Amino acid sequence: xxxxxxxxxxxxxxxxxxxxxxxxxxxxxxxxxxxxxxxxxxxxxxxxxxxxxxxxxxxxxxxxxxxxxxxxxxxxxxxxxxxxxxxxxxxxxxxxxxxxxxxxxxxxxxxxxxxxxxxxxxxxxxxxxxxxxxxxxxxxxxxxxxxxxxxxxxxxxxxxxxxxxxxxxxxxxxxxxxxxxxxxxxxxxxxxxxxxxxxxxxxxxxxxxxxx
Amino acid sequence: xxxxxxxxxxxxxxxxxxxxxxxxxxxxxxxxxxxxxxxxxxxxxxxxxxxxxxxxxxxxxxxxxxxxxxxxxxxxxxxxxxxxxxxxxxxxxxxxxxxxxxxxxxxxxxxxxxxxxxxxxxxxxxxxxxxxxxxxxxxxxxxxxxxxxxxxxxxxxxxxxxxxxxxxxxxxxxxxxxxxxxxxxxxxxxxxxxxxxxxxxxxxxxxxxxxxxxxxxxxxxxxxxxxxxxxxxxxxxxxxxxxxxxxxxxxxxxxxxxxxxxxxxxxxxxxxxxxxxxxxxxxxxxxxxxxxxxxxxxxxxxxx
Amino acid sequence: xxxxxxxxxxxxxxxxxxxxxxxxxxxxxxxxxxxxxxxxxxxxxxxxxxxxxxxxxxxxxxxxxxxxxxxxxxxxxxxxxxxxxxxxxxxxxxxxxxxxxxxxxxxxxxxxxxxxxxxxxxxxxxxxxxxxxxxxxxxxxxxxxxxxxxxxxxxxxxxxxxxxxxxxxxxxxxxxxxxxxxxxxxxxxxxxxxxxxxxxxxxxxxxxxxxxxxxxxxxxxxxxxxxxxxxxxxxxxxxxxxxxxxxxxxxxxxxxxxxxxxxxxxxx
Numbered sequence: 001x002x003x004x005x006x007x008x009x010x011x012x013x014x015x016x017x018x019x020x021x022x023x024x025x026x027x028x029x030x031x032x033x034x035x036x037x038x039x040x041x042x043x044x045x046x047x048x049x050x051x052x053x054x055x056x057x058x059x060x061x062x063x064x065x066x067x068x069x070x071x072x073x074x075x076x077x078x079x080x081x082x083x084x085x086x087x088x089x090x091x092x093x094x095x096x097x098x099x100x101x102x103x104x105x106x107x108x109x110x111x112x113x114x115x116x117x118x119x120x121x122x123x124x125x126x127x128x129x130x131x132x133x134x135x136x137x138x139x140x141x142x143x144x145x146x147x148x149x150x151x152x153x154x155x156x157x158x159x160x161x162x163x164x165x166x167x168x169x170x171x172x173x174x175x176x177x178x179x180x181x182x183x184x185x186x187x188x189x190x191x192x193x194x195x196x197x198x199x200x201x202x203x204x205x206x207x208x209x210x211x212x
Numbered sequence: 213x214x215x216x217x218x219x220x221x222x223x224x225x226x227x228x229x230x231x232x233x234x235x236x237x238x239x240x241x242x243x244x245x246x247x248x249x250x251x252x253x254x255x256x257x258x259x260x261x262x263x264x265x266x267x268x269x270x271x272x273x274x275x276x277x278x279x280x281x282x283x284x285x286x287x288x289x290x291x292x293x294x295x296x297x298x299x300x301x302x303x304x305x306x307x308x309x310x311x312x313x314x315x316x317x318x319x320x321x322x323x324x325x326x327x328x329x330x331x332x333x334x335x336x337x338x339x340x341x342x343x344x345x346x347x348x349x350x351x352x353x354x355x356x357x358x359x360x361x362x363x364x365x366x367x368x369x370x371x372x373x374x375x376x377x378x379x380x381x382x383x384x385x386x387x388x389x390x391x392x393x394x395x396x397x398x399x400x401x402x403x404x405x406x407x408x409x410x411x412x413x414x415x416x417x418x419x420x421x422x423x424x425x426x427x428x429x430x431x432x433x434x435x436x437x438x439x440x441x442x443x444x445x446x447x448x449x450x451x452x453x454x455x456x457x458x459x460x461x462x463x464x465x466x467x468x469x470x471x472x473x474x475x476x477x478x479x480x481x482x483x484x485x486x487x488x489x490x491x492x493x494x495x496x497x498x499x500x501x502x503x504x505x506x507x508x509x510x511x512x513x514x515x516x
Numbered sequence: 517x518x519x520x521x522x523x524x525x526x527x528x529x530x531x532x533x534x535x536x537x538x539x540x541x542x543x544x545x546x547x548x549x550x551x552x553x554x555x556x557x558x559x560x561x562x563x564x565x566x567x568x569x570x571x572x573x574x575x576x577x578x579x580x581x582x583x584x585x586x587x588x589x590x591x592x593x594x595x596x597x598x599x600x601x602x603x604x605x606x607x608x609x610x611x612x613x614x615x616x617x618x619x620x621x622x623x624x625x626x627x628x629x630x631x632x633x634x635x636x637x638x639x640x641x642x643x644x645x646x647x648x649x650x651x652x653x654x655x656x657x658x659x660x661x662x663x664x665x666x667x668x669x670x671x672x673x674x675x676x677x678x679x680x681x682x683x684x685x686x687x688x689x690x691x692x693x694x695x696x697x698x699x700x701x702x703x704x705x706x707x708x709x710x711x712x713x714x715x716x717x718x719x720x721x722x723x724x725x726x727x728x729x730x731x732x733x734x735x736x737x738x739x740x741x742x743x744x745x746x747x748x749x750x751x752x753x754x755x756x757x758x759x760x761x762x763x764x765x766x767x768x769x770x771x772x773x774x775x776x777x778x779x780x781x782x783x784x
Contacts, residue, residue, distance in 0.1 A: 008504045009414050010422030010464050023419065025379075032464075034379060034419035036504050051508065053417025054243060054324060056383070082324040082386045099523050112335055112385040127528065134417065188508050239658045240570045241605045251558075280691055313558045318657050320603035328609075343602065343610050348653040349560040349576025352690050357599055357653070358612075391602045391610070393655065395565075395574050396557040 004040045004049070006188070007033040013046045021047025037134075038188060051188060055081040055133040055163035057115035061106045064128070064161030065117075067096050077102060077117060079163045080130055085115040092120040101128055101167060103159050123159065126169035129177055131184045133164030138187040139180055146183065146193060150176055153200045175203045216437035220447040221252050221276040221292035228427070228443045228492060230293040231312060234408060234503035236415045242320035244416020246503065248408035251314010251398055252276070252292045252445065257299055258306045260286055270298060275447055314445075315404040316396035321416040323388030338383035342371035342390045344405055350397040366402045373406060373426075373460040373470035379419040388418060399446040400428045403458045406470070411500050415507070422462045423504075424469060425496040429489045431455040431477060440484050442492045457485055461493035526726035533711040538723070544716045545763060547771070552669060552778035554677040559690075562678025562697065564778070566670040569720060570660030575670035576653050577678040577697070581688060584640070584647040592639025592648040596625035598667060604659040605721075617656075620663055623745050624654065624671050627703035627734035631742035633675070635700060641683060648680070661721035664732045664745070668705035669775055675699055676779040701736040703743070704771050706764035708732075710750060715760065717767060731757070733764035737772065741765075 013024055013031040020026060023034045024046050033039055037048040057079065065077035065085055074088040075096055087104055096102065104120040140147045140160055151158055156170030168176050179200050186192055231253045239245035267289050270277040274295055281288040288308065291299055299305055327333035344366045348355045390413065392405035406426035414423060430444045433453045444456055455475025459468055477485065529539055548569025557563035562577035585593060598621035602610040628634065639648035652674065654667050679693035709719040709727035719727065728750030734743035741761060
C-alpha cells in the first residue's frame with residue numbers, strides 16, 4: 001500500500017536501500033527530496049512527484065507549441081519552456097506560418113536540452129490554454145481516465161501537451177477549460193474525479209436549461 | 213529568562229522577533245514567489261496625558277515603548293508585542309491600531325529561462341542571478357532608487373549563499389533569476405530576503421538540496437554588561453559596541469553558506485553565536501516549510 | 517513571453533472583441549476586484565499597497581528637507597518616481613527606469629500637480645532656503661495590466677495616509693508628526709483601451725497586448741478633468757473621447773470612494 005505525502009526540498013524520504021526515481025538525491029545513505037511535491041516509496045523506488053516547475057523537454061513527450069520563426073529547413077517552436085524546439089519541414093504535411101499552433105512529439109533532446117520534434121500537425125481554430133506543466137498528468141489521469149471523462153461529458157476535443165499547453169475545440173470549450181483549471185488547483189488532492197464529474201454535470205445541465 | 217542586558221523590545225536573549233510570516237506563490241507573473249514579514253508587532257495606544265509619567269519610566273528601561281504624538285489632553289504611544297502586558301497597567305487606555313515594525317520583502321523567481329546575455333550562458337549549468345533592492349521609502353531617510361554599493365555587495369554574497377544548494381547543473385544554457393525587494397526595512401534585511409528567496413525558489417520548482425534558512429545573531433552591551441542575542445532589531449544594531457552576524461544555514465547539515473560579521477568578539481563568544489544561529493535557523497526553516505505546505509493545504513477538497 | 521506567443525493570445529482577444537466580449541467575460545465598463553491597504557511601511561510617512569486584478573503596486577511617501585527650486589522659492593517640492601521591478605513580468609529587466617516607468621511617474625505627477633491636490637506653499641520652512649521635499653515613490657511588483665490606474669490608486673491612498681513630520685533645528689524628527697497631509701483633491705485615473713470598435717475599461721495584460729489605442733483620464737470629485745494621456749498608435753474619435761470622459765468621471769468617483777474607505781481605519 002503506497003502512501004504519498006507532501007514534502008519540501010531537504011525532507012527525508014527514506015533511509016532504506018531503494019532505487020532512485022526522479023526529484024530525489026542520496027546523501028550519507030539517506031534519500032532526500034529536491035523539490036516541493038508528493039513523495040512516494042513504491043516497489044523499491046523512491047521518488048517525488050513535483051508540484052511546481054517549468055517544462056524541460058523529454059524524449060517521447062507530446063507537446064503543443066507555437067510557431068515563432070519560419071526558417072528554410074523548418075520551424076522554431078515555442079514550448080513555454082526555457083529550451084527551444086525545432087520542427088523540420090518533412091515532419092509537417094503542410095506549410096505553417098507564424099503563430100500557428102502545432103502538436104508534435106519530442107524525438108530527441110540534445111546535451112543542452114534543445115528539442116528536435118517529429119510527427120507535427122497543425123491545430124486550427126479552437127482555443128489554447130497553458131497550465132502548470134506538472135499538473136498535466138492529473139489532467140490525463142490514470143490510463144487517460146480524467147481526459148476521457150472531460151471529453152465525454154463536454155463533447156469537446158482536447159489535446160494535451162506535456163509542456164502544459166492544452167488545445168480545446170468544441171461548443172462547450174469554456175466548461176472544459178474551467179474544469180481543467182480546477183484540476184490544476186486541486187491536482188494534489190484525492191476525490192478529484194468525483195468533484196470534477198459533479199462540476200461538469202452541473203455546468204452542462206445549466207447550459208442545456210438556458211438553451212430552451 | 214531575566215538578564216543584565218535589557219532588550220529594547222522586552223524580548224529574551226534567544227527570542228526571534230515576535231512576528232514572522234511567510235506566504236508562498238503571491239505574485240501571478242513570476243515562476244515562483246514569496247512574501248515575508250519579519251518584525252515586531254506594535255500596538256498604538258491612546259492614553260490621557262497624566263499617564264505619560266508611567267510611559268517615561270518604561271521608555272527608559274525599554275526604548276521601544278515610546279510616545280509618538282503629544283496633544284493637550286492625550287498622548288499616543290507604541291508598545292512592542294513582548295510588552296503588551298504593560299498596557300493593562302494604564303488607565304483609560306484605548307488601542308488605536310496595530311502594525312508591524314520590521315522587514316517586509318517580496319521575492320520573485322524567474323527560471324530556468326533563456327539567458328541574457330546569451331554569451332554568458334554555460335553548457336554545464338544554469339547561471340544564477342540575485343538582485344537585492346530596497347524601496348526608497350523602506351528606510352528612515354529616503355533612499356535614491358539607484359543601486360547602492362551596499363545593495364550590490366548583498367546581492368553578491370546572497371547569490372553565493374544559494375549557488376551550491378541549487379541543482380544548477382540540471383539546467384544547462386539557462387538563467388535563474390532571484391529578485392528581492394525590501395519594501396520595509398528594520399535590521400536583518402539581507403537575512404529576511406534570503407529566507408524568502410529559499411521559499412520562492414522552491415515555489416518555482418527549482419531543485420534544491422535543502423531550504424536554506426537565514427538569521428542574524430549578535431551581541432549587545434549596556435552598562436558594561438553584554439549578552440549574546442538572536443535576531444537584532446534596528447534599535448539593537450544601533451547600540452554602541454553591538455555585534456551583528458548574519459548567516460545562512462543549511463538546516464539539515466548544519467552548514468553555513470553565508471557568514472558575515474560586523475564587530476569584535478572572543479573565540480568563545482563566536483562559538484556560542486554559531487550554535488545559537490543554527491538553533492534559530494532551524495526555527496526559521498520550520499516557518500519556511502509551513503509556508504510551502506500551506507499553499508497546498510489551502511486548496512484541499514473536503515473529501516480527502 | 518515571446519512576441520509571437522502574445523500574437524496568438526491577442527488574436528483571440530481581438531476575435532472576441534469583434535463579437536463584443538472580453539476574454540474574462542467582464543462587462544466592458546467593469547473594473548477587476550481591487551484591494552487597497554494603507555500604512556504598510558513603518559518608515560514611510562504614508563504608504564499603500566494596491567492589488568488591482570492581480571496588478572500589484574506599492575507606493576510610499578517620504579518627507580525630507582532641502583533647498584527649493586530657484587524659480588519657486590516659496591514652495592515645497594514634489595518629486596514623483598516609479599520603477600517597474602523585474603519581479604513584475606518575464607520581460608521586465610533590472611536596470612534604470614525605461615520609457616514605460618518614466619511615463620508612469622510623469623503621468624501620476626501631472627495628475628497631482630495640475631489638480632492642485634497639494635498646496636506646495638504649505639511646505640516652506642524658510643523661504644528661498646529650506647523647504648519640505650515630498651517624495652512619492654511607486655514600485656510595481658506584479659504586472660497583470662493597467663499599471664496607470666493601479667499606480668494612481670496606490671498614490672492617492674499613500675498621500676491620504678500621509679502625515680507631515682515635525683521639523684526641529686532644520687532637521688526632520690522621524691516618527692513625530694505634526695499634522696495629516698492635506699489634500700485639496702484626490703485625482704484618480706481611469707484607463708480605457710480600444711480593440712477594434714470596442715472600448716473597455718481596466719485592461720488586463722492580454723488586452724494590453726492587443727489594443728489599438730489606450731486612453732487614461734484623470735478626474736477629481738467635482739467632475740473636472742485634470743490630466744490625460746493617450747497610449748498606443750491607434751486613434752479615437754471625438755465621440756469616443758466624450759464617452760470616455762463621462763465614464764472616467766463616474767468610475768473615478770467609484771474608485772475614489774474605495775480609496776477613502778481603505779484609509780479610514782480609526783486613526784487619530
